[in-house]
Amino acid sequence: MKTRWKKAEIPVSSEIEGTPVPIVSDAAISSIGVADGRLLPLVIIDTSSRPDIEDAIKAHLHLRPGDAESGWVKASSKDNDRIGLLLNLKKPSSCVVLLNFNIVSNGGLVDLIVHGQGLYLQAGRMGDRLKSTMDKERILVEVPSKDFQEEWNKMYHNAIERDFRKRGAKKHEAKKMSEKFIASMREFGSFRMKDE
Numbered sequence: 676m677k678t679r680w681k682k683a684e685i686p687v688s689s690e691i692e693g694t695p696v697p698i699v700s701d702a703a704i705s706s707i708g709v710a711d712g713r714l715l716p717l718v719i720i721d722t723s724s725r726p727d728i729e730d731a732i733k734a735h736l737h738l739r740p741g742d743a744e745s746g747w748v749k750a751s752s753k754d755n756d757r758i759g760l761l762l763n764l765k766k767p768s769s770c771v772v773l774l775n776f777n778i779v780s781n782g783g784l785v786d787l788i789v790h791g792q793g794l795y796l797q798a799g800r801m802g803d804r805l806k807s808t809m810d811k812e813r814i815l816v817e818v819p820s821k822d823f824q825e826e827w828n829k830m831y832h833n834a835i836e837r838d839f840r841k842r843g844a845k846k847h848e849a850k851k852m853s854e855k856f857i858a859s860m861r862e863f864g865s866f867r868m869k870d871e
Contacts, residue, residue: 695775702805722798734768778834
C-alpha cells in the first residue's frame with residue numbers, strides 16, 4: 676500500500692492487515708520525559724480478530740519507540756473526510772495496523788498525533804475505556820509527521836469548514852467558525868506536563 680505523502684511502501688501481507696482496525700476509544704496522556712511532556716493520544720483498538728496485534732504489543736513493551744514505520748494514507752482520492760494511519764510494527768514481532776479516522780469527528784485526535792508525532796496503542800475490546808483499563812499494556816509508537824503538517828492543516832480546515840456549511844453556515848462564516856474551532860482544539864492539545 677503506497678502512502679500519499681511519503682514515498683515509501685509499507686508491506687501489507689494479507690487482506691486483514693489492509694483492513695482498518697476498529698477504534699473503540701481514545702484518550703490523551705501526558706508524561707514527564709515523553710514527547711517533552713506534550714499530550715499524546717491513546718488509541719484503544721478492537722483486536723478481537725487480530726491476535727497478531729496483541730502479540731506485537733506485548734513483544735514491543737520493553738523496546739524503545741522507533742521500531743515501527745508509519746505513513747498517512749487516503750482511502751480514496753474522492754473521500755476528503757477520512758484519513759488513515761498505517762503502522763508497520765517491526766522486530767521482534769511484526770504486524771501492520773491500519774487506523775481509519777473521520778476528520779470531522781476525530782480531527783482533534785489526528786491533530787494530536789500529527790503535532791505530537793506519536794501515539795500510544797493499546798489492544799482492547801468494544802466498550803473498553805482508559806479508566807477501566809489503566810493496567811493494560813500499551814506501546815508508544817512514533818509517527819514522524821513534519822512533512823505532513825501542511826497538508827494536514829489544509830485537510831482539517833477544509834473538512835471542518837465543509838461540516839459547518841452542511842449545518843447551514845455561509846461560506847465566510849464557515850471559514851471563521853472552522854478557524855475558531857480548530858484553534859480551541861489546539862489550545863487544549865498544547866498542554867504540557869512540566870518537569871520540576
